[in-house]
Amino acid sequence: MRLLIEHGWQELSEVDVAVVQIRGIHFALYRLNTSLLKGTIVCVLKDTEDDEAAINTLLTALGIGPDAVTYRGNVRSGEAQ
Template structure:
């Protein structure tokens, strides 16, 4: 069987994961996190670092990217609730952002479930809220 020749990229094509103003490259690559994030919504931020929280639950961190740069993520389920925790590498204030699946109706119960599994209380919350409702500073301080 003959091998199929695949030409290299065109010289004027941008890198697929980067912003492409002219959109010369026909492919725009998203990270797995960017793709999965559409199923989740932000509900809170936690003061402890993601690595510490992941270690508590023995989660494996994955590295992805989004518009603002590299991001570490852990996606997991507790009971029937899907969570994601993320930390943006270049954030001016490094909080662990808490996401729940968009279908979760009782966000407060989901937060209580997560905090219970993490062995921490609501004093660990840096902020609460959503893009839709706005965010409230809880006990947060820049770290």
């Protein structure tokens, strides 16, 4: 696992960002410091064949279950769960 932490990210204003690579999958975990939402947002940074499997890889690496996820959306397709 590789981990890179930043305190700003392009045009998202002030954020805390961790960029993680696990098994060749790149994730960005970030929290918008100016938002009322206090949850952590997770993005799969590169296209994968199976986004669901990618998220499961991250959850397994973090040792947390799928119940920790409160919202799932796909920016590319506009779908939400």
